[in-house]
Amino acid sequence: MTVLIAFLANVLVAIAKTVAAIITSSASMVAEAAHSWADAGNEIFLLIADRQGARKKDERHPLGYGRSAFVWSLIAAFGIFTAGAIVSIMHGIQELGSDEPVESPVIAYIVLGIAFVLEGASFTQAVIRSRRLARERGSSTWDFVIETSDTTLRAVFFEDAAALIGLVIAGGSIAIHEATGEAIWDAVGSILVGILLAVVAVLLIGRNLAFIVGTSASPELRSRVGRALLEDPAIERVTYLHIEYVGPNRLFIVAEIDLSGDEREHDVARRLREVERQIEAHEVVETAVLSLSVDDEPSLDFGRDAEALDYSATLRAGAATDLVDPGVVDGAQR
Known part of the structure; x- marks a missing residue:
């Protein structure tokens, strides 16, 4: 308009x-x-x-x-x-x-x-x-x-x-x-x-x-998305996170995560897909690609504080403004 x-x-x-x-x-x-x-x-x-x-x-x-x-x-x-x-x-x-x-x-x-x-x-x-x-x-x-x-x-x-x-x-x-x-x-x-x-x-x-x-997300958005991922009870830790804009208010998210629990390989693969679909249900996420973390990789710290997002509530609400941030930097560091 x-x-x-x-x-x-x-x-x-x-x-x-x-x-x-x-x-x-x-x-x-x-x-x-x-x-x-x-x-x-x-x-x-x-x-x-x-x-x-x-x-x-x-x-x-x-x-x-x-x-x-x-x-x-x-x-x-x-x-x-x-x-x-x-x-x-x-x-x-x-x-x-x-x-x-x-x-x-x-x-x-x-x-x-x-x-x-x-x-x-x-x-x-x-x-x-x-x-x-x-x-x-x-x-x-x-x-x-x-x-x-x-x-x-x-x-x-x-x-x-x-x-x-x-x-x-x-x-x-x-x-x-x-x-x-x-x-x-x-x-x-x-x-x-x-x-x-x-x-x-x-x-x-x-x-x-x-x-x-190709522009990745700002440090602020990176931290907010990281905290949002950790709010999901299925995710125990995140060892890698890359967020890139693939369109106006459209994000491509790649992450390496450690799922909670100790399930069989088949069940773990299914849970990964379920989490990906949950993330992609958010209206600003174009595609999400998740893989499992290696044991010796350090966990990322996203500064969990009073502003941390309730990830499940965010997905249910579909509130684009909770994840989209206007800031951009040259790249996301692993």
């Missing part, structure tokens, strides 16, 4: 900015029109990302299709860079030597004001959702948006934030141009909007590349 709201807002804003750019001959308005059309196109890629990433796993993709969401989001980020940043910067450079005045600046201000309201509504939706999820994870809103595996939410958040800042830059550039009579300020506004888009695009490209290459 967040992406759809952003798409509809961007289409309406892009049409209004294009008309205003034609009427006013403002370089900043041209940059803003390019910005909104690029954002509208990118929302289509984000919708595809959501749809592709939600596909169920099959024989050819045993870990699911979640990483395709990162790929489509990466394409959207490149769209911001090429269709938004480069066009805005190049157009601004071309207009640096122009002395053409902005025609009917009131029209530009009206369109920018309407665009600010529409973009603000979309951004507010993204902020509300991000703040709620961040609060559930005990994180700040900014840290959550930067580190979350929810790539479409991050893209909408930063695209809308950049849109609001770009509108202020465009409005200020036109105002300075009108006050001083120097057309260079309008061109500078276009260049600044392009630089802003380039910064956002590079940030989004970097985050999506990190998840495509």
Whole structure:
């Protein structure tokens, strides 16, 4: 829903900015029109990302299709860079030597004001959702948006934030141009909007590349999952744990465990499968692979404390926020 709201807002804003750019001959308005059309196109890629990433796993993709969401989001980020940043910067450079005045600046201000309201509504939706999820994870809103595996939410958040800042830059550039009579300020506004888009695009490209290459979970999530495993009465200890994101809010868990009791090999294998199925019943777990620990391997310490999870209750509730954590690091250590 967040992406759809952003798409509809961007289409309406892009049409209004294009008309205003034609009427006013403002370089900043041209940059803003390019910005909104690029954002509208990118929302289509984000919708595809959501749809592709939600596909169920099959024989050819045993870990699911979640990483395709990162790929489509990466394409959207490149769209911001090429269709938004480069066009805005190049157009601004071309207009640096122009002395053409902005025609009917009131029209530009009206369109920018309407665009600010529409973009603000979309951004507010993204902020509300991000703040709620961040609060559930005990994180700040900014840290959550930067580190979350929810790539479409991050893209909408930063695209809308950049849109609001770009509108202020465009409005200020036109105002300075009108006050001083120097057309260079309008061109500078276009260049600044392009630089802003380039910064956002590079940030989004970097985050999506990190998840495509393969990103394991944060130490906090690792500890919480480890404690959750130990809450299962069937598991006596854990000697190895690897958690990796294989899609937005989708985890691949590999663990070596020591089962309680001393059963026959056939019964132990069956219990392992039962525990795996229990873990995979959690809505954020794509696949879980368990194997038996070797006797001489040391047990992992996950800091069992007052915040330790009740694993069985978590599985019954299916509460995704109990296991998903936005933080990521380069790898899990054995």
